[in-house]
Amino acid sequence: MAKTTEKTQWPLNHFLCSHHIKISGRQEQDSRDDDWNPYFHGNQLKASKMASLLEDKLFEVSGQGAAPNKDFYQFVITKTEVIWRFWKISVRSEFRKTRPGELKQPHEYYLHDSQLQHQVKVVFGENVLLYTQGLCSGNFDYLARLSDRLLLRVLSFLELEDVQQLRCTSRKFQKLCDSEQFWEQAVRSRCDTVTLEMGSLARELGWKKVFFTNKLQLQKQISRRRQKQENVGTGADVM
Template sequence: MAALLPVILFECNGQAPAPSKDFYQLVVCRSEVILRWWKISLRSEFRDTKPGELKESHLDFVDDTTLQAQVGIIFGQKTLQYVINLCRGQYDFLERLPEPLILYILTFLDLEDIAQLSQVSHTFQKICNSEKLWEHIVERSCDRVTPEMRSLAQDIGWKQFFFTNKLQLQLQLRRWRKRQEDGQNILFRSEDEPLAEGW
């Protein structure tokens, strides 16, 4: 499972609380935690200050309460706790799986479970609302998906298509057909019109 882990497990940027204007970057790699900072100050004694960097192993970070306090102040307690968990080897392997594999797993869930899973993280929110997932759900729930239905679903989105009731869907299909016919009529009409004089 460790092979699923990328080189960078977590990365975020932030600004220190006011009145400081200093910028910070926190990076958690497989074996170390890196904190970088850039001093932003109008005071002359800080003008020539160079960016700084501090690296610690995961074990050292777990024991370094001073650095933990600094990370907590800059990035918040939730971020601090997440970094401590990563340093202790508590990884969320499910979220790190390749997207096609996650999509395949989601196809076995009920709609209520998909709705709850979408609230777990930004990654799952994106995947649970993806067109690929909802296209599969529509294809699984319908006897047959016609080319017209597919085109309409691509226009309005597969999730919207799934939650549209049958009467509204029939109405939208009629409108879609009419737009297609009107578009073809416009194309034919413009080809039949004579060229303007002078050409």
């Protein structure tokens, strides 16, 4: 048993210590090159700044195990650790006093924990396993984690064809690309001026509809709306 435990622990210890131990040969030379490489340190600084944009909780999923398993599980990835929680659900008397369980470990441990990875795959599927392995390896989906304000700024530089493609990638981008904020931004960026009447009409019809309405039809709609308002005002004065 001792030999088995030692074998299991060695790759993890080696992984954790690899940044602190000088290894002879090519790796030592690479390490010295990195120490004097401004490009290397520049990339580290950029990665650090990007990481500061992330919220503490990177991922969370919960659900019941596949039949016949009725246990409930929660899986959370934060910036620093992996949290696996489980609740035993059974009508059998021997499990009535079973308490919920929780396992916490650093990202590096999770990447080497084949048993936990197997549980994640069984309960939540291979896609969740691969995604969380990527997160724990530092492959963060920064774009999807930016605020809507910053994402709208990014979208302002894209052509509509590109926006449509981005819209299909996730529910978050679908919602953002369909939002009134995006289409108002699109109208204002493509029009020299947006009059008060045009803004009022857009809030009534929707900015997306205004965007796809040609100028002549837009002017007709504004004129009809103005005439209607004048008629209402005249009728109010008469009364």
